[in-house]
Amino acid sequence: ETLQRRYRALIEKSPNVIAVCGDDGLLRYVSPSIARLLGHETSEVEGRPVIDFVHPEDRREAQKAFERAFEDAEPQSLTHRIAHDDGSWRRFETVxxxxxADGSEVVITATDVTETRRYEQRLQVLNRVLRHDLKNDTNVIGGYADLL
Incomplete structure (x- = not known):
């Protein structure tokens, strides 16, 4: 009983969404963290098709990953967008x-990387600006050097 309580606490306190999906594509279990990360209550998500929550542009890749997970013992990874209850889309890295072994269910572990991706994009913009400024400064210095 103590071991079962420990496992339950691990799942319930995970910073990731952890879910179990059947070979019929329906969500059989979703961890409570979905409320914090995506605004959905577990009761409104369980029993629904997992693909319903995936962004339409990402569904083909997600569907292929699900099919491979049921067919293959190897974990499948993908990055895709998942619907938030407020209508926005959050980016997740999912395994x-x-x-x-019977392949009748898969476990889904989804990590929200939305903010990480935003910071990466900002960093790329700042790097481009910095490269531009350095190139301009180098050209100015080169111009003055030519005058000497």
Whole structure:
């Protein structure tokens, strides 16, 4: 019983969304962290098709990853957008793998990387600006050197 309580606490306190999906594509279990990360209550998500929450542009890749996870013992990874309850889209890195050897269920572990991606994009913009400014400064210095 103590071990079961520990496992339950690990799942419930995880910073990731952890879910179990059946080979019928329906969500059978979703960790409570979905409320904090995506604004959905577990009761409104469980029993629904997992693909319903995936951004339409990402569904083909997600569907292929799910199919491979059921067919193959290797974990499948993908980055995709998942619907927030407020209508926005959050970017997640997701790993899908068989829960048991019979392949009737997969476990999904989804990590929200939305803010990380935003910071990466900002850093890329700042790097471009910095390169531009350095190149201009180098050209100015080169111009003055030519005058000497």
């Amino acid at each position: 899908i793998e068989r829960l048991f």
